[in-house]
Amino acid sequence: MSLSLRSAFLALLAAPLLALAAPPEAATEHVQARLVSSQAAVAPGQRFTVALEQNIKAHWHTYWLNPGDSGQATSIDWAGAEAGPIQWPTPSIQAIGPIVNYGYEGRPALLVELTVPADARPGSRFQPTAEVRWLVCKDVCIPEQVSLGLDLPVAAQAQSGADAAQIEEWRRAIPQPAPFAVQLKAAPQGMRLSGPTAGVTKAYFFADTWGAVAHSAPQPLRAEGGGWALDLPAGDEPLAAGKPLSGVIALTTAAGEQAWTVSAAMPEGAGKGPGPADLAAPAADAATPAPASDIGLLPALALALLGGLILNLMPCVFPVLSIKALALVREGNHKAEGLAYTAGVLASFLVLAAVLIALRAGGQQVGWGFQFHSPVFVLVVAYLLFLVGLNLSGLFEIGGSFTGIGSGLAARQGLAGSFFTGVLAAVVATPCTAPFMGAALAFALSQPAVVLLAVFLALGLGLALPFLVLAFWPAAQRWLPRPGAWMDRFKQFLAFPMYAAVVWLLWVLAQQAGPDGVALALAGLVLMAFGLWWRHASGASAVGTVAALAGVVLALGMSAWIKPADAAPGTSASAHEAYSAERVAELRGQNKPVFVNLTAAWCISCLVNERVALSRPEVGEAFAKAGVVYLKGDWTREDPKITAVLKAHGRSGVPLYLYYAPGAAEARVLPQILTPGLLVEAVSSAPRSSP
Amino acid sequence: MTLLRRCLLVALILPGLAQATANVDAPAPAFTAATADGKTVSLADYKGKTVVLEWTNHDCPYVRKHYGSGNMQSQQKAATAQGVVWLQVISSAPGQQGYVDGAGALKLNADRGAAPTATLLDPKGELGKLYGAQTTPHMYVIKADGMLVYKGGIDSIATTRVEDIAKAEPYVTEALAAVAADRKVEKAVTRPYGCSVKYAS
Numbered sequence: 001m002s003l004s005l006r007s008a009f010l011a012l013l014a015a016p017l018l019a020l021a022a023p024p025e026a027a028t029e030h031v032q033a034r035l036v037s038s039q040a041a042v043a044p045g046q047r048f049t050v051a052l053e054q055n056i057k058a059h060w061h062t063y064w065l066n067p068g069d070s071g072q073a074t075s076i077d078w079a080g081a082e083a084g085p086i087q088w089p090t091p092s093i094q095a096i097g098p099i100v101n102y103g104y105e106g107r108p109a110l111l112v113e114l115t116v117p118a119d120a121r122p123g124s125r126f127q128p129t130a131e132v133r134w135l136v137c138k139d140v141c142i143p144e145q146v147s148l149g150l151d152l153p154v155a156a157q158a159q160s161g162a163d164a165a166q167i168e169e170w171r172r173a174i175p176q177p178a179p180f181a182v183q184l185k186a187a188p189q190g191m192r193l194s195g196p197t198a199g200v201t202k203a204y205f206f207a208d209t210w211g212a213v214a215h216s217a218p219q220p221l222r223a224e225g226g227g228w229a230l231d232l233p234a235g236d237e238p239l240a241a242g243k244p245l246s247g248v249i250a251l252t253t254a255a256g257e258q259a260w261t262v263s264a265a266m267p268e269g270a271g272k273g274p275g276p277a278d279l280a281a282p283a284a285d286a287a288t289p290a291p292a293s294d295i296g297l298l299p300a301l302a303l304a305l306l307g308g309l310i311l312n313l314m315p316c317v318f319p320v321l322s323i324k325a326l327a328l329v330r331e332g333n334h335k336a337e338g339l340a341y342t343a344g345v346l347a348s349f350l351v352l353a354a355v356l357i358a359l360r361a362g363g364q365q366v367g368w369g370f371q372f373h374s375p376v377f378v379l380v381v382a383y384l385l386f387l388v389g390l391n392l393s394g395l396f397e398i399g400g401s402f403t404g405i406g407s408g409l410a411a412r413q414g415l416a417g418s419f420f421t422g423v424l425a426a427v428v429a430t431p432c433t434a435p436f437m438g439a440a441l442a443f444a445l446s447q448p449a450v451v452l453l454a455v456f457l458a459l460g461l462g463l464a465l466p467f468l469v470l471a472f473w474p475a476a477q478r479w480l481p482r483p484g485a486w487m488d489r490f491k492q493f494l495a496f497p498m499y500a501a502v503v504w505l506l507w508v509l510a511q512q513a514g515p516d517g518v519a520l521a522l523a524g525l526v527l528m529a530f531g532l533w534w535r536h537a538s539g540a541s542a543v544g545t546v547a548a549l550a551g552v553v554l555a556l557g558m559s560a561w562i563k564p565a566d567a568a569p570g571t572s573a574s575a576h577e578a579y580s581a582e583r584v585a586e587l588r589g590q591n592k593p594v595f596v597n598l599t600a601a602w603c604i605s606c607l608v609n610e611r612v613a614l615s616r617p618e619v620g621e622a623f624a625k626a627g628v629v630y631l632k633g634d635w636t637r638e639d640p641k642i643t644a645v646l647k648a649h650g651r652s653g654v655p656l657y658l659y660y661a662p663g664a665a666e667a668r669v670l671p672q673i674l675t676p677g678l679l680v681e682a683v684s685s686a687p688r689s690s691p
Numbered sequence: 692m693t694l695l696r697r698c699l700l701v702a703l704i705l706p707g708l709a710q711a712t713a714n715v716d717a718p719a720p721a722f723t724a725a726t727a728d729g730k731t732v733s734l735a736d737y738k739g740k741t742v743v744l745e746w747t748n749h750d751c752p753y754v755r756k757h758y759g760s761g762n763m764q765s766q767q768k769a770a771t772a773q774g775v776v777w778l779q780v781i782s783s784a785p786g787q788q789g790y791v792d793g794a795g796a797l798k799l800n801a802d803r804g805a806a807p808t809a810t811l812l813d814p815k816g817e818l819g820k821l822y823g824a825q826t827t828p829h830m831y832v833i834k835a836d837g838m839l840v841y842k843g844g845i846d847s848i849a850t851t852r853v854e855d856i857a858k859a860e861p862y863v864t865e866a867l868a869a870v871a872a873d874r875k876v877e878k879a880v881t882r883p884y885g886c887s888v889k890y891a892s
Contacts (some may be wrong), residue, residue: 098820141751142754237881671718
């Protein structure tokens with residue numbers, strides 16, 4: 001800057017004509033602006049680049065081509081030269097409350113190609129001027145304007161200037177046309193833009209015009225066919241079929257952020273209104289996608305390794321590990337055991353990763369912890385931890401005959417025992433994984449299979465690492481305390497974290513399977529304890545062992561009766577049927593009036609409406625008098641069919657109240673705040689049905 | 692875990708509820724708000740009349756463009772003379788640009804010769820967020836039957852220059868003419884332009 005300032009000054013002093021030229025730089029209250037030329041001297045007819053650099057006061061911003069929800073793009077009106085369009089650097093997002101803008105902070109440089117008139121005479125001067133207007137905003141907005149100009153000698157031979165390198169540097173911030181193709185298709189919330197770049201951890205699409213994309217809406221990222229896909233919620237003027245969407249896509253991969261200009265057309269036949277095809281098709285798509293995580297591959301691997309290490313300290317894992325570590329204290333060095341243990345951990349994580357990949361390939365939206373959505377799985381893990389706890393408490397010692405479950409195998413001598421300790425550690429670690437590994441797992445789940453496997457292996461390796469170190473590095477074993485009588489007491493103490501983990505799992509089960517499920521689970525625990533006590537009391541006789549096994553088998557068998565609790569929130573006493581599109585069509589076919597209430601347990605205004613309006617006796621009377629059939633749809637859990645109905649009526653959420661008068665072509669959409677009077681009026685103003 | 696999922700679901704859906712409730716060709720969201728002269732009005736009070744909502748912030752350069760030139764006042768007078776209800780809405784939060792109390796709002800309108808039917812005070816931004824108002828000005832037209840028929844800019848040229856008003860397509864005037872003639876509003880959704888609404892952040 002100081003260099004070009006000095007050269008500008010020198011030029012000012014040297015050139016006699018300069019009194020007429022506009023200055024190359026000017027400052028307003030919030031922005032210092034200057035024109036920078038790539039050329040020291042220009043040739044007639046030459047096309048060259050100039051930059052408008054804005055040095056914006058801290059915390060203020062100017063705007064991109066599409067300023068977003070508010071604001072205004074910087075404009076330059078040129079005189080004295082033919083000028084191309086402004087080449088904009090990749091903008092950043094400026095969010096103020098619910099309003100999202102696209103623009104620049106700091107020192108953006110906008111590039112423009114100027115063409116020197118072909119008839120310019122060498123020896124004369126090229127003096128284009130620019131009226132530059134911008135809106136600069138912080139919490140308030142100020143429109144500002146400056147007049148800038150360049151003054152360059154025209155020579156037969158063009159001469160590059162001192163700022164040419166700076167301009168090339170600025171040019172690198174200008175997104176170039178993407179070297180890959182992108183696809184656009186209709187999606188439940190608007191559009192889905194997809195491309196082939198692999199390993200994308202963060203992506204954002206800046207639409208270059210207003211209307212097609214809602215600026216303020218999040219753009220969920222997902223992996224799709226080895227590349228990325230970005231859901232773009234439609235804006236106020238959704239893209240019509242056949243119309244192109246263009247803008248800048250900013251993609252973050254392990255290599256950093258890269259932005260490209262892209263353009264893709266909405267396929268014909270993907271009309272903007274939600275037609276019947278729209279309503280039926282996107283069942284799988286409508287599931288809420290996992291939020292994209294914004295970390296790279298290497299950080300994800302490092303996090304996974306660290307997360308695995310931390311898992312060793314989790315209440316569910318630590319006791320399992322301790323069994324093995326205590327064995328080491330007793331028996332000394334076992335490299336092979338360390339390896340077998342590691343193999344067990346890694347094999348378990350590989351299986352988990354493979355299941356995830358298979359589910360994903362099957363089109364399911366899976367998140368981490370998917371296995372815990374099954375109450376049976378939760379129950380079996382609870383039983384397993386309970387058994388481990390009883391073992392630690394000393395209710396039973398594991399002999400050769402007692403095999404078949406993880407903890408039994410884990411205590412077996414030799415390599416198989418070590419392998420299964422690893423498996424057990426991995427299995428009991430899974431519930432603890434989610435909170436610590438959220439970022440890395442969310443990243444992995446949005447990635448191609450290879451990356452997902454790598455992250456899971458890193459996680460497993462982290463989990464296995466301490467034991468591996470102990471096994472391979474005898475010096476580390478010296479840090480372990482000497483064996484002694486304390487070991488038994490310590491072991492007994494470790495039973496309690498296991499019992500605590502069982503309590504937690506039963507709490508989870510209570511959410512899933514209700515009080516009946518919890519009662520079944522507790523009865524199973526009693527049965528197992530009883531069987532094992534019998535075995536213990538009978539001195540591990542054959543009969544006792546059979547009783548113990550029978551207890552475990554019976555307990556496991558009872559898990560078959562566990563069934564998920566009903567989702568019904570039970571919020572209204574009014575007589576209603578469950579909503580379905582078919583039932584609506586059927587009733588309308590019979591010319592019956594239909595009232596549809598789409599609600600959810602967590603929707604406060606829905607519940608208020610039910611309390612103050614829908615369940616009032618006068619409303620019930622009016623409904624009965626008019627023969628209205630009341631259908632209720634529950635959106636407490638995501639239901640793509642209801643989502644489609646909401647969308648068809650321009651809503652993104654509940655409540656939605658629809659009234660189909662007999663014979664009416666369309667539903668009347670009632671307000672989101674209901675009153676008894678309004679409901680009575682709605683159903684009474686319609687002609688009476690004639691059954 | 693299901694609890695966590697449910698919380699997440701709510702967190703994802705609630706912002707969606709707040710948005711996109713004011714859609715053209717759908718019933719305009721009902722509201723009740725305090726006016727600058729100390730009354731309370733509801734959208735339902737104006738059933739049977741065309742209603743214009745004008746989000747405003749007197750210090751915003753884009754608002755000043757239309758009040759400084761007299762454009763907004765003349766649109767207000769022309770509309771109210773036709774029986775249209777014209778409601779200014781001030782959603783600036785206290786301490787933010789454009790925030791005024793009732794007396795301040797009345798004085799501003801007296802000084803500028805503005806003639807809205809009423810000025811709604813929305814310092815909490817509830818009405819603004821209900822309609823998804825993003826800019827000042829941001830304009831909405833509601834038909835006599837309560838349907839929203841226009842939302843967007845006051846006109847087609849997004850600048851702060853007064854000289855652009857004459858060249859611009861006056862979207863709101865056109866929408867009101869279409870409603871009066873019982874025609875469909877041709878440009879029912881346009882880009883709103885102006886300063887951002889100064890909601891509490």
